[in-house]
Amino acid sequence: MFLALVICASAAHAHDFWIQPAAYWSDADASIPITLQVGHGAQRQRSQIRSNRIARLVAFAPDGAARDVRSDLQLRGANDDGRLRFVAPGTYVVALETDNRGRSALPAQRFNKYAQDEGLTPALEHRQRTSKMAADAAESYRRVTKAIVQVGTVAAQSAGNVTTPLGLPLEIVPERNPYAAPGGDLPVRVFFDGEPLAGALVKLTRLEHDDAPVEERRTDQAGRASFSVLPSGTWLLNVVWTRPVTAPSDVDFDTTFSSLTFGFP
16 A cells, blocks of 8 residues: 555656646637646646545636636546636636545655655654654645636736635735736745745746746745746746644645646737
8 A cells, every 4th residue: 555655646746736728818708628737748647636536616707706617627538627618808717626635655765855845844844853754754635726817808907816815725826917917027925724825935837848847936924936937838836835734644744736827829
């Protein structure tokens, strides 16, 4: 069983997860195919997540209205995992959250490296404080992802659904709509359980060349970081955070993977 969990961790934890629309910009009332993606470079593939692990899939309209679109998912279809349709023009945010029933385990050295690579200081500090740096570690995990989809013409003002938190466990929130003024600096804030998160490692990856991130930034005390984004291609921002599990449990940590994607025509 432990070997199976290690193999699972290699596939699940080393890679990001995101919603990939066939087009991030669309005409009104068009059918937009989406896939759920995981991995980078040669490891990139469609996710095999089960539908019963998806806790919610919600589309937030420009006016702030939220619509449950889980019925639009058709996982592991021949060419896509479902289709979205937005009637009115504007900037939409599609948010997906899974439960935390994912499980993985790693040998001590691999877990420590993974925690260092992803900036999981709570895990490293807890392991050092409890003298468990040489112990294997197991964790539960959930995935959270948002995609920004533009329908029709971009409004001059920033969309509130883009620039405010949507109540996800861990989320990356742009401080401006990247579509309203493409290119240049994109400041973002990271929120964990509704509060700004300091010290988190946020990575920016261009999905056309996704072997490695193009930028990495630590959030400041207000949870802020800023990235330089070209006004072309498709982009992924991702962050991971964890907390120790102190009650009796089969895992040592509860971890959340979060991402945000957007793209230009």
